[in-house]
Amino acid sequence: MIQTTQLSKKYGKVAVLNIDSLEIPTGQSFGLVGNNGAGKTTYFNILLDLIRPTTGAIVNHDIQVNQSEDWKNFTGSFIDESFLIGYLTPEEYFEFVGDLRGMNKADIATFLTQFNDFFNEEIIGKKKYLRDLSKGNQKKVGIVAALMGNPKVVILDEPFANLDPTTQIRLKTIIKTLTENREITVLISSHDLTHVTEVCERIVVLDKGNVVKDIETSTATLKELESYFSV
Numbered sequence: 271m272i273q274t275t276q277l278s279k280k281y282g283k284v285a286v287l288n289i290d291s292l293e294i295p296t297g298q299s300f301g302l303v304g305n306n307g308a309g310k311t312t313y314f315n316i317l318l319d320l321i322r323p324t325t326g327a328i329v330n331h332d333i334q335v336n337q338s339e340d341w342k343n344f345t346g347s348f349i350d351e352s353f354l355i356g357y358l359t360p361e362e363y364f365e366f367v368g369d370l371r372g373m374n375k376a377d378i379a380t381f382l383t384q385f386n387d388f389f390n391e392e393i394i395g396k397k398k399y400l401r402d403l404s405k406g407n408q409k410k411v412g413i414v415a416a417l418m419g420n421p422k423v424v425i426l427d428e429p430f431a432n433l434d435p436t437t438q439i440r441l442k443t444i445i446k447t448l449t450e451n452r453e454i455t456v457l458i459s460s461h462d463l464t465h466v467t468e469v470c471e472r473i474v475v476l477d478k479g480n481v482v483k484d485i486e487t488s489t490a491t492l493k494e495l496e497s498y499f500s501v
C-alpha cells in the first residue's frame with residue numbers, strides 16, 4: 271500500500287501539488303494522467319524522495335519515504351534519462367543496477383533474456399554508451415533496469431513516450447504480465463489515454479495539482495477521459 275496524506279508542494283507561493291488523501295493498494299496498476307504541468311512528475315519525485323513536499327508525506331509499504339531509505343530495496347523506477355549513467359554501456363549499467371539489487375552475473379543474464387524482443391537487437395552487444403543511444407532506446411534501458419531485482423513497486427514516468435509503436439505494444443504486454451498476479455504495484459503516468467486505460471485498473475486525473483477524477487477502469491473510461499480532456 272502506498273498512502274499519501276495531506277501532501278502539497280509549493281514553489282514560492284505557487285502550489286503545484288495538493289493531494290489530501292490517496293491510497294494505492296498493493297498490487298494495483300495505477301495510472302496518473304493530466305495535462306502538462308498538472309503535477310504528475312512532482313508526485314513521483316516526492317514518492318522517490320527526489321524532492322521534499324511542502325506539507326504531508328507519502329508512506330510506501332509502511333515506510334515514510336523521506337524518513338528512511340528502506341523502500342529503495344523494493345522500489346524500481348525510471349523517471350528520465352538522469353537515472354542513467356551516460357558513460358556506461360547498457361550491459362555495464364545493467365550490471366551496476368543488478369549488483370545494487372543483489373543479482374549476480376548469471377541472474378542478470380537470465381533476467382535480460384526476457385527482454386530480447388523489447389530490445390529489438392538495438393541495446394545489447396552494440397558497444398554504445400548510453401549517452402549515444404536514441405531517446406527511445408535509452409528509455410528501454412531505464413524501464414528494464416527499473417524491473418531488476420523483483421521490485422514490489424514499479425514507478426514509470428511516461429514510459430510510452432519516445433517509443434516506437436512496436437515497442438509500445440511490447441511494453442504494454444510487459445506491464446500486463448507484471449501486474450497479472452496482483453502482487454506488484456505499478457504506477458504509470460502517461461499522456462496516452464489509450465495505453466494507460468489498457469494497462470491500468472485505476473486512473474487518477476490531476477489538474478493543477480489536484481485530483482479531479484479517480485476512476486476504476488472500465489470499457490467506458492477511455493471515452494470519459496477523452497471527453498474530459500477535449501473540453
Ligand SMILES: Nc1ncnc2c1ncn2[C@@H]1O[C@H](COP(=O)(O)OP(=O)(O)OP(=O)(O)O)[C@@H](O)[C@H]1O
Binds near residue numbers: 307
Ligand atoms: N523547480 C521548480 N521550480 C518551480 N516550478 C517548478 C519546479 N519544478 C516543477 N515546477 C512546476 O510544477 C508544476 C508541475 O510540474 P510537473 O513536472 O510535475 O508536471 P507534469 O504533470 O509531470 O507535466 P508534463 O506532463 O508536462 O510532464 C509545473 O507548473 C512546473 O513548472
